[in-house]
Amino acid sequence: MGAGFGRVFGGLGASSTSGGGVGSAVPGARRPGPGEDAAADLVVEARDLCLRFGGVTSLDGVSLRQRRGEILAVIGPNGAGKTSLFNCLTGAYRPQHGTVTFWPTPDRPAQLVGRRPHAITRLGVARTFQNIRLFPALTALENVQVGIEMRQRYGPLSAVLGLPSARRAERDGVRRALELLDLVGLAHRAHEVAASLPYGEQRRLEIARALGTGPSLLLLDEPAAGTNPAEKRDLAGLIGRIAATGMSVLLIEHDMGLVMSLATSVAVLNFGRVIACGTPAEVQRDPAVIEAYLGVGDDGPDAGGATGKELR
Amino acid sequence: MSARPRTLGASVLLGLLAAVVTGPTGDSDEPLRAAWDSIADVRIVLFLGLAVALWLVLVLGPRLRGLVAAVTAPPRRRLTAATLTMTARRSVAAAGRRGRTVAVGGGLLAVAVVAPLVVSTAAQQSMVNDIGIYALLALGLNVVVGYAGLLDLGYIAFFAIGAYATAYFSSSTAMPWHAPFVLNPFFVFPIALILAALAGVVLGAPTLRLRGDYLAIVTLGFGEIIHLVANNADGITGGARGAFGVPHLSVHLAGVDYAWGIDPLPYYYLLLVIVVGVMVAFGRLERSRIGRSWAAIREDEIAAEATGVATLRMKLLAFALGASVSGFAGVLFASKQFFNPQSFSLQASFFVVAVVIFGGMGSRLGVVVGAVVLQGLAFYLRDKVQPADRYIYFGAVIVVMMIFRPQGLVPSRRRRREIELSEAGVGAADSLGSATPTVVRP
Numbered sequence: 215m216g217a218g219f220g221r222v223f224g225g226l227g228a229s230s231t232s233g234g235g236v237g238s239a240v241p242g243a244r245r246p247g248p249g250e251d252a253a254a255d256l257v258v259e260a261r262d263l264c265l266r267f268g269g270v271t272s273l274d275g276v277s278l279r280q281r282r283g284e285i286l287a288v289i290g291p292n293g294a295g296k297t298s299l300f301n302c303l304t305g306a307y308r309p310q311h312g313t314v315t316f317w318p319t320p321d322r323p324a325q326l327v328g329r330r331p332h333a334i335t336r337l338g339v340a341r342t343f344q345n346i347r348l349f350p351a352l353t354a355l356e357n358v359q360v361g362i363e364m365r366q367r368y369g370p371l372s373a374v375l376g377l378p379s380a381r382r383a384e385r386d387g388v389r390r391a392l393e394l395l396d397l398v399g400l401a402h403r404a405h406e407v408a409a410s411l412p413y414g415e416q417r418r419l420e421i422a423r424a425l426g427t428g429p430s431l432l433l434l435d436e437p438a439a440g441t442n443p444a445e446k447r448d449l450a451g452l453i454g455r456i457a458a459t460g461m462s463v464l465l466i467e468h469d470m471g472l473v474m475s476l477a478t479s480v481a482v483l484n485f486g487r488v489i490a491c492g493t494p495a496e497v498q499r500d501p502a503v504i505e506a507y508l509g510v511g512d513d514g515p516d517a518g519g520a521t522g523k524e525l526r
Numbered sequence: 527m528s529a530r531p532r533t534l535g536a537s538v539l540l541g542l543l544a545a546v547v548t549g550p551t552g553d554s555d556e557p558l559r560a561a562w563d564s565i566a567d568v569r570i571v572l573f574l575g576l577a578v579a580l581w582l583v584l585v586l587g588p589r590l591r592g593l594v595a596a597v598t599a600p601p602r603r604r605l606t607a608a609t610l611t612m613t614a615r616r617s618v619a620a621a622g623r624r625g626r627t628v629a630v631g632g633g634l635l636a637v638a639v640v641a642p643l644v645v646s647t648a649a650q651q652s653m654v655n656d657i658g659i660y661a662l663l664a665l666g667l668n669v670v671v672g673y674a675g676l677l678d679l680g681y682i683a684f685f686a687i688g689a690y691a692t693a694y695f696s697s698s699t700a701m702p703w704h705a706p707f708v709l710n711p712f713f714v715f716p717i718a719l720i721l722a723a724l725a726g727v728v729l730g731a732p733t734l735r736l737r738g739d740y741l742a743i744v745t746l747g748f749g750e751i752i753h754l755v756a757n758n759a760d761g762i763t764g765g766a767r768g769a770f771g772v773p774h775l776s777v778h779l780a781g782v783d784y785a786w787g788i789d790p791l792p793y794y795y796l797l798l799v800i801v802v803g804v805m806v807a808f809g810r811l812e813r814s815r816i817g818r819s820w821a822a823i824r825e826d827e828i829a830a831e832a833t834g835v836a837t838l839r840m841k842l843l844a845f846a847l848g849a850s851v852s853g854f855a856g857v858l859f860a861s862k863q864f865f866n867p868q869s870f871s872l873q874a875s876f877f878v879v880a881v882v883i884f885g886g887m888g889s890r891l892g893v894v895v896g897a898v899v900l901q902g903l904a905f906y907l908r909d910k911v912q913p914a915d916r917y918i919y920f921g922a923v924i925v926v927m928m929i930f931r932p933q934g935l936v937p938s939r940r941r942r943r944e945i946e947l948s949e950a951g952v953g954a955a956d957s958l959g960s961a962t963p964t965v966v967r968p
Contacts, residue, residue: 361834364836374807
């Protein structure tokens with residue numbers, strides 16, 4: 215867990231602390247400065263991502279790096295581009311510009327832009343969705359099995375003939391799925407239909423399904439959205455447990471309490487740009503963040519827009 | 527409460543409509559005369575009786591179902607114990623379910639074995655040519671529509687490919703165009719299987735990126751192309767005359783000499799074995815990782831893709847598998863009887879889709895029962911109504927079915943859940959595949 219604690223540069227490209235972080239977000243960001251040793255064990259690095267839908271710019275030169283084993287939280291006002299960033303990382307959107315490099319293992323970098331989502335999942339990037347997207351009519355167990363079984367190799371013929379290898383794979387899949395359900399605290403719900411689960415449990419089931427794909431980077435898109443305080447506490451505990459196994463977690467979250475207690479570093483997006491990054495404490499103190507996001511002023515969103523422009 | 531008189535009214539109206547439809551044909555001079563004649567006829571008693579019976583079923587049905595469920599269903603306990611005991615309990619429950627499945631399956635199989643022995647030869651013929659072949663076709667289409675959630679309206683094209691492949695390879699006289707050698711139809715089975723699967727891949731690879739309606743249109747066009755080529759390529763397929771004299775199946779192997787002939791019974795039992803074999807095979811497939819990925823694609827394609835399911839490849843697999851079953855059925859069909867392009871019309875494609883939907887998408891037993899019921903209805907109506915009117919009855923049966931039992935005669939558990947969920951506004955899968963999912967936040 216401790217990998218990123220206390221170190222100054224946490225989640226972002228180029229220079230680390232909040233003020234300088236702004237510079238790193240400019241399109242065409244330079245290579246990382248000498249301060250960022252090449253030995254830093256990165257798990258993912260997005261470089262200069264630009265994503266536009268017609269005239270709307272959703273991401274405007276976003277650069278982001280995450281070290282292995284770290285919990286990096288991406289925060290920002292609604293429409294700041296957080297989910298767009300996720301969709302670029304997972305292949306759901308294809309950015310017009312920029313690269314995403316992912317290291318499943320430290321010595322094997324892979325380029326993610328241009329790959330299909332399932333290929334990216336296969337490489338080891340799993341995600342959940344902001345609006346839960348389970349397979350509603352499958353049971354909790356089957357939902358997790360789908361994630362696990364995409365790594366299995368047996369084909370239709372072995373399945374039809376019931377070959378021992380297929381049976382063994384099937385059994386292994388069920389066992390692993392039950393372990394994961396146990397991890398997220400849903401073992402007793404294994405045979406219930408996903409849609410019938412309460413909201414908070416659906417959230418956790420989605421995490422279990424993502425874990426089933428055997429990721430080395432887990433992307434959680436607002437896992438606490440719509441959950442009650444008790445569920446939120448459980449969820450924070452769960453994410454902490456997952457990270458404790460050495461999993462890298464990239465988290466979008468609006469709940470500041472959750473972010474501040476969980477994240478080892480925080481990146482702040484506003485209007486498709488990274489406006490700050492650093493440890494939670496640093497980001498919390500950052501005046502630009504306070505102005506743009508935490509909303510001390512009462513001028514509404516326009517103020518945020520102005521701030522975003524000025525910061526450039 | 528107020529729904530009951532309304533249901534009664536609707537039932538009576540339905541009865542009157544049925545009376546008019548089945549009554550004498552009208553006259554353009556007196557258009558209402560025929561309608562009046564059929565309503566004033568004695569037969570109206572029968573129709574009104576049926577209407578009231580329908581109403582009773584509709585009103586009392588839910589209560590009866592509750593009663594039946596309470597009697598037959600095993601007490602369902604909430605599972606709260608640790609994982610291990612739970613799986614143990616579940617395997618007990620699964621074993622119970624399995625036992626029941628085996629019992630029901632055995633009973634139905636026994637009926638299927640005995641049934642042809644007690645009916646007329648004409649009925650036997652129909653059991654082979656119509657019910658058996660269409661049961662096989664429906665099982666194949668079930669993989670495409672029921673499992674993968676893709677609407678294929680040109681499915682009969684693969685059937686045609688199988689049939690024409692048989693004529694090409696197994697006879698030098700059936701079509702103007704034929705192979706330089708003659709094969710026993712049994713050897714054509716693998717060839718047709720592969721040809722149809724290839725055709726499925728060739729059609730599917732560029733089109734399976736399309737969603738729902740668009741795929742339906744493309745497959746519709748493909749079906750028409752094959753039908754028209756068969757019909758118009760006189761010099762190759764024999765055109766509208768069809769293919770004559772494809773040899774019957776025969777075995778000459780290791781001292782076994784047997785030839786299938788005019789008698790429908792041997793064909794019936796061969797088909798029965800094949801249908802049961804396909805049902806077992808697809809059942810295993812459905813319960814494997816492959817079936818689960820199909821279900822995932824059907825319910826939420828984006829989530830399936832994000833969970834690592836290679837959606838395009840799995841859809842292609844479903845398409846190719848369905849097509850190969852269709853091609854296989856084509857060989858049986860061609861070796862059994864004379865055929866012409868009329869056998870592969872659009873109507874035939876629609877009929878297979880209707881059988882699958884009527885029987886219960888995603889349910890193997892359901893689609894076979896669907897074939898039995900719909901083709902049985904066709905056979906029953908054969909001498910009783912004009913051929914052109916027959917589709918009115920099919921239409922009526924299917925409309926009634928879709929209103930009162932949209933999940934089909936014998937629905938699969940998964941599919942029934944999906945339909946219930948989509949009616950409640952949760953989940954993606956409507957009756958045909960995946961739309962944009964809408965997950966409701968409580």
